[in-house]
Amino acid sequence: xxxxxxxxxxxxxxxxxxxxxxxxxxxxxxxxxxxxxxxxxxxxxxxxxxxxxxxxxxxxxxxxxxxxxxxxxxxxxxxxxxxxxxxxxxxxxxxxxxxxxxxxxxxxxxxxxxxxxxxxxxxxxxxxxxxxxxxxxxxxxxxxxxxxxxxxxxxxxxxxxxxxxxxxxxxxxxxxxxxxxxxxxxxxxxxxxxxxxxxxxxxxxxxxxxxxxxxxxxxxxxxxxxxxxxxxxxxxxxxxxxxxxxxxxxxxxxxxxxxxxxxxxxxxxxxxxxxxxxxxxxxxxxxxxxxxxxxxxxxxxxxxxxxxxxxxxxxxxxxxxxxxxxxxxxxxxxxxxxxxxxxxxxxxxxxxxxxx
Ligand code: IPM
Ligand code: MG
Numbered sequence: 001x002x003x004x005x006x007x008x009x010x011x012x013x014x015x016x017x018x019x020x021x022x023x024x025x026x027x028x029x030x031x032x033x034x035x036x037x038x039x040x041x042x043x044x045x046x047x048x049x050x051x052x053x054x055x056x057x058x059x060x061x062x063x064x065x066x067x068x069x070x071x072x073x074x075x076x077x078x079x080x081x082x083x084x085x086x087x088x089x090x091x092x093x094x095x096x097x098x099x100x101x102x103x104x105x106x107x108x109x110x111x112x113x114x115x116x117x118x119x120x121x122x123x124x125x126x127x128x129x130x131x132x133x134x135x136x137x138x139x140x141x142x143x144x145x146x147x148x149x150x151x152x153x154x155x156x157x158x159x160x161x162x163x164x165x166x167x168x169x170x171x172x173x174x175x176x177x178x179x180x181x182x183x184x185x186x187x188x189x190x191x192x193x194x195x196x197x198x199x200x201x202x203x204x205x206x207x208x209x210x211x212x213x214x215x216x217x218x219x220x221x222x223x224x225x226x227x228x229x230x231x232x233x234x235x236x237x238x239x240x241x242x243x244x245x246x247x248x249x250x251x252x253x254x255x256x257x258x259x260x261x262x263x264x265x266x267x268x269x270x271x272x273x274x275x276x277x278x279x280x281x282x283x284x285x286x287x288x289x290x291x292x293x294x295x296x297x298x299x300x301x302x303x304x305x306x307x308x309x310x311x312x313x314x315x316x317x318x319x320x321x322x323x324x325x326x327x328x329x330x331x332x333x334x335x336x337x338x339x340x341x342x343x344x345x346x347x348x349x350x351x352x353x354x355x356x
Contacts, residue, residue: 001036004305007067009060009096011045012080012089013278014288015073021290021345022071022297025314028349029301032356033310040067044096045075045089045278055080055092061099069304070100070271073293074278089278098138101266103164104171105135105243106299107275108261109230109250114322118255118331121227126253131233133250134175135243136160136168137264140194142240158194160239165201171265172202172237173209182213182234186222186242198239219246226250251275258289258330261296263303270304272296282329286340289328291318294348317352324351 006026010019023039030037042060049055055075064070075089085091096102111119111129119126144157169185176183185202187195199216206214217225219242225232226249238246251257260275274292282288295318302311326347327336339347 002034003036003038004069005038005040005067007064007070008039008041009044009064009070010041010073011075011278012047012077013074013280013283014276015045015075015278017073017283017286017288017341018274018290018293019071019073021341022073022293024345024349025294025297025352026071026300028352029297029310029314033301033305033307035305035307044072044092046077046080048092049080049083049087049089053087055087055089056095061096064096064100064269064271069300070096070269071296071300072096072271072273074274074276076278077280077283079280094142096271097264098143100264100269100271101138102264102269102271103136103138103168104263104265105133105137106175106263106265106303107133107135107243107247107250108299109133109247109254111254112259112319112322114319114325115255115259115331118333119253121253125228125230129230129253131230131236131250132175132179133236133238133243133247134168134172135238135247136164136240137243138240138266139164140240158192158239158241160194160198160201162201165198166205169202169205169237170208172235173206173212173214176212176235177209180234181211183215184222184233184236185214185216186219186236186238186246187216188219188242189216190218195239202237222246223249226253247275256289256330258292258328259295260292261299263296263299265303270300272300272304286342287329288341289330290341290345291322291328291348294318294345313355314348314352316355317348320351320355321347 141158144159189195298314
């Protein structure tokens with residue numbers, strides 16, 4: 001029996017509810033994968049600010065450093081929106097990514113067949129979509145200096161060092177090799193020097209990956225193409241800011257942000273988190289869709305524990321549950337069965353036990 005330590009950071013709003021679902025699925029999946037989990041829960045985000053006056057404490061960070069993987073629910077809420085920048089829950093998330101060195105963010109945009117009609121796009125455009133947004137997560141304009149604001153002006157710096165681009169590019173080509181062998185690198189090289197630099201470095205790294213097909217695309221065009229013909233993409237390689245924006249667009253084609261998982265991976269640590277936010281408007285009402293959190297657990301089994309088979313089984317259990325017609329309110333449509341967060345979770349676990 002392998003022993004793995006998981007740090008749980010449920011965070012705020014529905015983060016609490018979906019983390020509970022994730023834990024139940026982890027426990028269920030652990031039973032047949034020869035893993036034994038030990039969980040330690042810590043505060044992060046608005047709840048940490050309320051308790052300690054800062055959104056991420058050194059103690060919480062320390063617990064993360066000592067674990068095999070971190071699971072994060074969601075952070076933020078109206079309550080903390082007016083705090084100064086460095087005390088906002090979002091600042092904790094950025095600090096966590098930086099401290100854990102999580103430079104790769106993987107956000108799959110996969111369409112679940114039973115949900116195609118929940119998309120705002122036509123079935124013919126959406127059916128069969130399966131790509132990943134591979135977002136650089138610890139550099140670029142999110143962290144560049146100088147940055148600041150006065151009464152007269154505000155400024156940020158978009159900067160990339162060579163090794164930052166190299167390592168994410170390598171990751172992009174490696175992932176493409178295991179998928180359909182195509183990388184689209186996104187930039188704004190027609191206007192920004194930092195983007196021309198990005199493009200040059202990506203092409204340099206590509207020399208080691210001649211079996212992977214590389215193309216470049218301007219970010220504005222990429223935004224348009226994701227909506228026009230999303231099936232053309234396999235791996236979309238992006239800088240931090242461009243990936244933030246494009247992954248939201250990619251999320252919507254699949255019907256609901258409530259369905260999207262993510263993995264953030266560095267040289268030593270990894271963190272899994274649903275892409276959706278803390279949704280304070282529905283928090284505590286049993287309405288949260290736990291599937292993005294559960295799918296994030298599937299990614300954890302694949303990427304941190306190298307148990308692709310377990311990962312696939314969790315994904316199949318999600319497919320089956322959707323095929324059975326169960327829906328939380330965000331993905332509900334005529335003729336389906338409206339269920340709560342817990343009912344959805346129990347159904348997935350029931351199906352997981354069946355596919356075993
Ligand atoms: C995301 C979010 C975060 C980001 C915010 C909450 C800081 O939008 O993970 O995409 O911009 O990275
Ligand atoms: Mg975002």
